[in-house]
Amino acid sequence: MKIRVGFGYDVHRLVEGRELWIGGIKIAHSLGLLGHSDADVLIHAICDALLGAANMRDIGYHFPDTAAETDGIDSKVLLRKTVELIATKGYSVGNIDATICAERPKMNPHIPEMKRCMAAIIGIDEDDVSIKATTTERLGFTGREEGISAYATVLIEKA
Numbered sequence: 794m795k796i797r798v799g800f801g802y803d804v805h806r807l808v809e810g811r812e813l814w815i816g817g818i819k820i821a822h823s824l825g826l827l828g829h830s831d832a833d834v835l836i837h838a839i840c841d842a843l844l845g846a847a848n849m850r851d852i853g854y855h856f857p858d859t860a861a862e863t864d865g866i867d868s869k870v871l872l873r874k875t876v877e878l879i880a881t882k883g884y885s886v887g888n889i890d891a892t893i894c895a896e897r898p899k900m901n902p903h904i905p906e907m908k909r910c911m912a913a914i915i916g917i918d919e920d921d922v923s924i925k926a927t928t929t930e931r932l933g934f935t936g937r938e939e940g941i942s943a944y945a946t947v948l949i950e951k952a
C-alpha cells in the first residue's frame with residue numbers, strides 16, 4: 794500500500810449579496826463568499842489537498858476561474874471531478890482533516906451535515922472526514938470578517 798499526504802489552503806472574500814456555501818451546504822448569513830464558482834472555501838481547500846497529495850497541480854490549474862463552464866459552478870461538482878482526477882493515478886481517499894477560520898457564523902451546528910455531504914461525494918465513511926472551526930480571535934482579515942479561510946490535510950492511498 795502506497796500512502797501520500799496533501800495540504801490545501803484557500804481564502805474567499807465576504808461580501809453582501811452572495812450566498813454562503815461551506816462544505817457543500819448553504820448557511821444562512823448576512824454575507825456570502827465571492828468567487829467565480831460558488832466560492833465554497835472548504836471544498837476548494839480539500840480539492841487542493843487531494844491534488845497536492847497526488848502531485849497533480851491545483852484546483853485553478855484544472856478548473857480555471859476564466860472558464861465559462863465553471864462560472865457559478867457548485868463546488869461539489871469540482872470535488873467529484875477532483876476525486877476522479879486522482880483516481881486516474883490509482884489513488885483513493887483515506888481521510889481528511891480540515892479547519893474553517895471564520896469569526897461568524899458559528900459552524901458547529903452545520904458540521905455534521907458538511908461531513909455527511911463530503912463523505913458521500915468522496916465515497917468514504919463520515920468517520921474519515923473531520924471538519925473543525927475556529928475564530929481568529931478578531932485578528933486579521935478573518936477576524937475583521939473580511940473573508941473566510943480554510944485549511945485541509947488529506948491522506949490518499951493506492952494498493
Ligand SMILES: Nc1ccn([C@@H]2O[C@H](COP(=O)(O)O)[C@@H](O)[C@H]2O)c(=O)n1
Pocket residue numbers: 894895896897898899900901902926927928929930
Ligand atoms: N465560526 C466558528 C468559529 C468557532 N466555532 C467553535 O467555537 C469554538 C471556539 O472558537 P475559538 O476561536 O474561540 O477557539 C471552536 O473550537 C469551534 O468549536 C464555530 O463553531 N464556528
Ligand SMILES: C[C@@]1(CO)OP(=O)(O)OP(=O)(O)OC[C@H]1O
Pocket residue numbers: 803804827828829830831832833837852853854856857858859863864865866871
Ligand atoms: C473554483 C474556481 C473555478 O470556478 O474559481 P473560484 O471560485 O474563484 O475559486 P478559487 O479558490 O479562487 O480558485 C479555483 C478556481 O479556478
